[in-house]
Amino acid sequence: MKGRVLFIRLLLAGVSSMLPAWALESPTWVVDPAAPGDHLPPVGGSLFDALFAGTRDGRVTHMLPFPFEKLLARVDAQLIGDPASLLPPAKRVLIPLGRSLQRTAAAPDYFRFPRVVVGVDSPPVPGALLLKDRLYIGYQEKSAVLEVISYNEAAGRFEFQLVKDYRAGGNPQVFYANRNICFACHQNAAPIFSRALWDETNANPQVAATLAQVGRRFYGIPVGRGVDVPYAIDNAVRRANRFALTQRLWREGCGAGEVGLRCRAGLFEAALRLRLAEGRAAAPDAVSEEVVAGPLRVSAARLWPTGLAIGRSDLPNRNPLQGLTRWPEEGAARVARSHVAARFDALLPRSPDTVWRGEAPDALAEAVVGVAEFVADGDWLRLKAALVRRPQRLASAMAAVVASPAGRSLLADQPIPRAGLIAALLTALGEAPRKSSPTLWPAARLELPASPPNSTASGPLPAALAGFHAWCAACHLSAERFPPNFLHGPAAGLEARIRQCAPRIYVRLAMARRPLAERDKTPMPPETLLPAFRTHAAAWAVSPERAALEGVVAAQLKAESGRDPDLETLLADGYEALRPCLATDQ
Known part of the structure; x- marks a missing residue:
């Protein structure tokens, strides 16, 4: 037996020696979910x-149309609709039983108040903002909340925002979100969506039929809808999740100095040619190989020798009505259907979607395709018309941009300056750029300061409770009820708030010591956030810190029932049957 084991080890060692280095090591993540940034x-x-910026009483603020149909109309007005399609320019679906933080807000009337998910996949009308693949809105009427993911071109990243009090007679307030919370699910810093067959949406005939029985008009969104709409949103989400890779290749892949400047110019020119050819890419010429592909390979070998991993945006398909013949009348039975099992949870760490490698044959093509998603804005039709009239002038126009001080500034190490480069090219082609008004920016604000992982409380706490602040405050010390903000409030009431939440906290902490296949729910803190605490899942499962937190809530539960808590007993009626983390009067 020992000889056989030794033989297998030697065989594996021999195979390993024949593999390229990148196959033996993990790639670098394009986005580190444990480092959400500012x-x-x-x-x-x-x-x-x-x-949605406007001026009211001399102050720049958000001017949000209400009801939601009017907000959708404002978005649609920015987009070019497909005359051959009956679908609206901004795609929308209804999700009564989903996986968002707002999934329990409408309990138990999930089908009367379904969550709406909107994704933009259409190009802009001339002069409009480029919203394609860059704007996503979730609306939950019951909680009067909009959850928004939209792109920030200057920063080269998606921003996460909340609109609160979005209701009739309300005073909508817009806040930037705590990115610690967002990144736990949005692990590639971008939108996420289910993969086919999108059974949580009204593309599922059973979901559509149950919605139709309610008899409501859901914001002008047809209840009966095939898979075409969620498929379009899914495609937009997939494209959006490649933006972060494109930005890293543009900035770090091309590198610094003159080489980097010419690499970025070459990438942008190649992207324009790809757009002009309607996506039919020509084989790279010697110039592209030298100016773009070469620097990308050199930088990749130095910075990412094992490749760049793109986070997966698609979640496993989930049918919340699986096995049901009719929607139950009882509230408890309805609430049970909102349960999201661990294998479907967006908190579950996901493997890479793909890995970009500088030495791969399609490395340059992937970079060009990515940049091409940044050249189709409201001025694209003018630029396209100018280049169609004089196609041979693209190279000379780009050379003129590179030679000018303004152009060199645009091509420096920064996120892709899409609008600036297109305006510079129009000028070089003898076309007057469109005059645009300066963008009005409402004040960016958080509702409450966000706590970093492993932070300490602002005031004194008993030692047994201080650990909850250190390990939970990054997500649960907020102004939001989703996820439950049990750490928010006077220090004197913290023990009572933890006691209210004890059954759920106990389950989430105990799941860390269960094998992956036996978990009913994902553990807390989310595994993708653990590196921010300088630990990992295996270490957290056996850590004294986790055991101490579990011990606190176990003692509280024993004080209530007179016996040690048991996972099977607690989960006998399902996780959603446990008392809520927040008391109803909070």
């Missing part, structure tokens, strides 16, 4: 801010 925009603002 919660407020470091520069610029979100497209949502730009779209």
Whole structure:
């Protein structure tokens, strides 16, 4: 037996020696979910801010149309609709039983108040903002909340925002979100969506039929809808999740100095040619190989020798009505259907979607395709017309941009300056750029300061409770009820708030010591956030810190029942049957 084991080890060692280095090591993540960055925009603002900014009483603020149909109409007005399609320019679906933080807000009337998810996949009308693949809105009427993900071109990233009190007679307030919370699910810093067959949406005939029985008009969104709409949103989400890769290749892949400047110019020119050819890419020429592909390979070998991993945006398909013949009348039975099992949870760490490698044959093509998603804005038709009239002038126009001080500034190490480069090219082609008004930016704000992982409380706490602040405050010390903000409030009431939440906290902490296949729910803190605490899932499962937190809530539960808590007993009626983390009067 020992000889056989030794033989297998030697065989594996021999195979390993024949593999390239990148096959033996993990790639670098394009986005590290444990490092969400500044919660407020470091520069610029979100497209949502730009779209809905206005002036009231001499102050720049958000001017949000209500009801929701009017907000959708405002978005649609920015987009070119497909005359051959009956679908609206901004795609929308209804999700009564989903996986968002707002999934329990409408309990138990999930089908009377379904969550709406909107994704933009259409190009802009001339002169409008580029919203395609860059604006996503979730609306939950019951909680009067909009959850918004939209792109910030100046920062080269997606921003996460909340609109609260969005209701008739309300005073909508827009806040930037705590990115610690967002990144737990949005692990690639971008939108996420289910993969086919999108059974949570009204593309599922059973979901559509149950919605139709309610008899409501859901914001002008047809209840009966095939898979075409969620398929369009899914495609937009997939494209959006490649933006972060494109930005890293543009900035770090091309590199610094003159080489980097010419690499970025070559990438942008190649992207324009790809757009002009309607996506039919020509084989790279010697110039592209030298100016773009070469620097990308050199930088990749130095910075990412094992490749760049793109986070997966698609979640496993989930049918919340699986096995049901009719929607139950009892509230408890309805609430049970909102349960999201661990294998479907967006908190579950996801493997990479793909890995970009500088030495791969399609490395340059992937970079060009990515940049091409940044050249189709409201001025694209003018630029396209100018280049169609004089196609041979593209190279000379780009050379003129590279030679000018303004152009060199645009091509420096920064996020892709899409609008600036297109305006510079129009000027070089003898076309007057469109005059645009300066963007109005409402004040960017958080509702409450966000706590970093492993932070300490602002005031004294008993030692047994201080650990909850250190390990939970990054997500649960907020102004939001979703996820439950049990750490928010006077220090004197913290023990009582933890006691209210004890059954759910106990389950989430105990799941860390269960094998992955036996988990009913994902553990807390989310595994993708653990590196921010300088630990990992295996270490957290056996750590004294986790055991101490579990011990606190176990003692509280024993004081209530007179016996040690047991996972099977607690979960006998399902996780959603446990008492809520927040008391109903909070």
